[in-house]
Amino acid sequence: MDAILKVSGLAKTFVLRQPRDTVIEVLRDISFAVFPGECLVLSGPSGTGKSTLLRILYGNYLASGGSIRLRQETGWIELAGADPRCVLAARRHTLGYVSQFLRVIPRVTALDVIMEPALLRGYAKEVAQAKAEALLVRLDIPEKLWSLAPGTFSGGEQQRINIARSFMVFWPVLLLDEPTASLDGKNRQIVLELIEEAKAAGSAIVGIFHDAHARDAVASRLLYMKDEKERAHVT
Amino acid sequence: MNVRLRDAQPGAASQLEVPARALSGEKARPLLQVDDVCRLFGPEQGCQEVSFTLYPGEVLGLVGESGSGKSTLLSTLSGRLPPDRGRVRYRDGADWLDLYAAGEGRRRALLRTQWGFVEQNPRDGLRMSVSAGANIGERLMAQGARHYGRLRQCALEWLRHVEIDAARIDDTPETFSGGMRQRLQIARNLVSGPRLVFMDEPTGGLDVSVQARILDLLRNLVREFDLSVILVTHDLAVARLLADRLMVMRRSRIVESGLTDQILDDPQHPYTQLLVSSILQV
Numbered sequence: 001m002d003a004i005l006k007v008s009g010l011a012k013t014f015v016l017r018q019p020r021d022t023v024i025e026v027l028r029d030i031s032f033a034v035f036p037g038e039c040l041v042l043s044g045p046s047g048t049g050k051s052t053l054l055r056i057l058y059g060n061y062l063a064s065g066g067s068i069r070l071r072q073e074t075g076w077i078e079l080a081g082a083d084p085r086c087v088l089a090a091r092r093h094t095l096g097y098v099s100q101f102l103r104v105i106p107r108v109t110a111l112d113v114i115m116e117p118a119l120l121r122g123y124a125k126e127v128a129q130a131k132a133e134a135l136l137v138r139l140d141i142p143e144k145l146w147s148l149a150p151g152t153f154s155g156g157e158q159q160r161i162n163i164a165r166s167f168m169v170f171w172p173v174l175l176l177d178e179p180t181a182s183l184d185g186k187n188r189q190i191v192l193e194l195i196e197e198a199k200a201a202g203s204a205i206v207g208i209f210h211d212a213h214a215r216d217a218v219a220s221r222l223l224y225m226k227d228e229k230e231r232a233h234v235t
Numbered sequence: 236m237n238v239r240l241r242d243a244q245p246g247a248a249s250q251l252e253v254p255a256r257a258l259s260g261e262k263a264r265p266l267l268q269v270d271d272v273c274r275l276f277g278p279e280q281g282c283q284e285v286s287f288t289l290y291p292g293e294v295l296g297l298v299g300e301s302g303s304g305k306s307t308l309l310s311t312l313s314g315r316l317p318p319d320r321g322r323v324r325y326r327d328g329a330d331w332l333d334l335y336a337a338g339e340g341r342r343r344a345l346l347r348t349q350w351g352f353v354e355q356n357p358r359d360g361l362r363m364s365v366s367a368g369a370n371i372g373e374r375l376m377a378q379g380a381r382h383y384g385r386l387r388q389c390a391l392e393w394l395r396h397v398e399i400d401a402a403r404i405d406d407t408p409e410t411f412s413g414g415m416r417q418r419l420q421i422a423r424n425l426v427s428g429p430r431l432v433f434m435d436e437p438t439g440g441l442d443v444s445v446q447a448r449i450l451d452l453l454r455n456l457v458r459e460f461d462l463s464v465i466l467v468t469h470d471l472a473v474a475r476l477l478a479d480r481l482m483v484m485r486r487s488r489i490v491e492s493g494l495t496d497q498i499l500d501d502p503q504h505p506y507t508q509l510l511v512s513s514i515l516q517v
Contacts, residue, residue: 017505018512059494061501084480084494085290105454105476106447 002071003033004204005057005173010066010080012052026052030066032223034173039195039205039218044225050208053225054175057206058097059087070094070173092120096171100178102158104151110136111146114165121169128168135164139190155182167194174198176207180214192217265326266291266431266463267312272321274311279486282308285321287482287492291430294457294464296478296495298471298510303484305467306435312465313352313433314342325349325431347377351424351432355439357416360423361408367394367419368404374427393422397452414445418452425456434466438473450476471514475499483507 012027026049034040042050055061057068059079068079072094077086091097096117105113111132118128136146139160145153150161159182166174176195180188188211195218199205209215267289275281282304289295297305310316312323314334323334327349334342346352354360361370368390372380380386391401397418408416417437424432437453438446454477457464468474474481475495482492483504491504502508 014501015503016508018508055500060496062493062497062503084497085293087494088479105451107451 001035001037003035004071005034005206006067006069007032007057008067008069010053010056010068011064012049012056012061013064027056034204034206036172036202036204037199038220039199039207041215041219041222042206042208042225043215043222048225050225051177054097054177054206054208057173058095058175059091060097072172094172096166096169096174098162098166098174098176098179100159100181102150102162104149104158106149106151108149109147110141110150110153110161113150113161114168117165118168123169131168132164135167139164140187156184156187159183160187163191163194167198170201171198171203174203174205174207176205176209178208178210180209180211188214262291264291265289266293267326267465268322268324268331269312270322270324272308272311272318272323274307274316274318275487276307279488280304281487282311282484283487285489287489289431289463289465291463292461294462294466294477294479296474296481297465297467297484298469298474298481299484300469300510304487305469305484307487308484309433309435309465309467313350314346347374348427349430351427351429353417353420353424353432353434353437355436357408357413357420360420361416363408366405366407367399367411370408370419370423371426373423378427389426393426396425396456397422398448412445413441414448417441417445417449421449421452421456425460425462428460429462431463431465434464436468436470437466438470439468446473453477471499471511483510 008031010027010030014024014026016022016024030053032040042053044050052061056063057079059082063080066080069076070079070090072090077090079087079090102113111129114132114135115125115128118131119125133146136143141157141160141164145157150158153161159179163179179195180191183191192214195205195207199218205218207218209218265288269285269287272285273281273283275283280302285308287295297308299305307316311318317335325332325334325345327345332341332345352360362373368387371390371393372386375386375389387404390404394401394404399415399418399422403411408419411419421437438449441449450473456462457477464477466474466477478495480493481495481498482489483498483506484490485506491498491502491507498507499511502511
């Protein structure tokens with residue numbers, strides 16, 4: 001099967017002008033490919049640029065060099081240097097992203113937060129709501145919270161809302177930045193099951209998991225990332 | 236506002252994504268084409284060297300400090316202030332209309348029907364001495380609607396859209412709170428089904444709790460009616476919530492532009508870095 005994401009020669013250097021000029025080289029010459037149905041885990045110590053790499057793949061950070069090619073229904077596109085419309089279209093149809101943090105918007109309920117990706121893809125509201133409720137039940141969020149804005153929820157609850165939102169629709173490529181970080185054992189297990197289901201459905205997953213148990217459970221391959229002066233290599 | 240600007244989930248701006256057909260058909264064709272627009276009042280006062288393309292359903296944020304030229308640019312783009320040079324063209328169906336080469340009549344018709352303008356101060360955008368219902372109905376009457384029952388029905392529907400109690404339809408905006416006035420101004424603009432809406436600091440003068448409600452309302456209306464928006468704001472949290480992409484202005488020029496969350500999370504220009512790093516964390 002053909003890859004869905006091909007990264008080659010990717011580099012990232014932050015040039016900070018405030019408070020004084022500082023150059024931080026985080027990634028250099030990163031190359032790998034990801035195939036549908038597998039989970040590539042980014043591993044390595046803190047500070048080696050794992051989250052930075054995920055953010056670049058999502059278009060949240062700009063690449064300083066190299067290429068990120070993504071296969072969509074309409075063909076391959078180059079994400080490095082792509083214009084915002086192109087990145088937004090990829091995010092709507094192809095690229096999903098789960099961070100450890102939920103961005104809370106005042107007045108928007110948990111249910112609406114979760115349904116949004118499905119509604120953007122044109123799901124009927126009843127269909128989206130039924131699916132969202134099923135995920136909320138599965139992730140053990142009490143029903144009395146569903147119609148509240150998640151601003152006041154606990155960290156673990158917010159993270160589960162975030163996860164429910166991300167698993168509402170099928171993502172050909174799913175980027176996971178520590179999706180199990182603040183969850184208890186039971187909920188972590190449910191998230192690992194959701195990840196396995198996404199793999200089985202053909203998602204190509206790129207993820208960061210500090211928890212060794214979670215990593216061993218979902219990883220198909222590891223991309224080991226070393227300190228900024230050394231090269232990352234795939235095992 | 237409880238919006239974290241760092242360490243937050245990138246892509247939150249995607250909540251304003253245009254619908255799925257974005258890159259095909261009607262959506263693939265630009266709505267507004269701006270070429271090298273310049274309007275200066277003095278050296279680096281006003282706007283210059285501004286070129287960009289806006290597509291249907293896109294929300295473009297103009298950010299920067301006071302005096303950077305955001306409002307001058309907005310006036311020039313919206314047909315209120317002729318540029319010293321450069322062109323603003325709007326696509327009306329199959330025709331391209333050169334905004335300042337077109338006759339005054341054509342431009343005014345456009346402003347009343349296909350375009351909207353939400354002022355920072357609702358007093359500037361409302362007629363304060365006539366009823367809320369008449370404020371909403373004015374654009375429709377300018378387009379030839381005369382049937383009283385239908386105008387009133389439409390006004391009631393729009394009061395509901397902007398969450399104003401229907402019982403207030405005969406009251407004047409003088410009796411409304413600041414947040415209600417702003418919501419009424421939004422209704423007055425959207426009633427004619429505009430394709431492009433300009434907004435100048437739409438939540439600027441409001442209390443934070445009132446601001447959250449207006450932002451939520453705007454997010455939903457933009458999506459429901461598939462509006463294109465050019466939004467001026469100095470509040471980066473507002474920009475993150477509403478805009479698909481941003482242009483950062485400084486001293487009359489665009490210094491950086493790109494996807495909203497990328498500009499805010501990985502700013503490239505020294506000025507943008509200063510702007511983003513100056514935000515207080517809540």
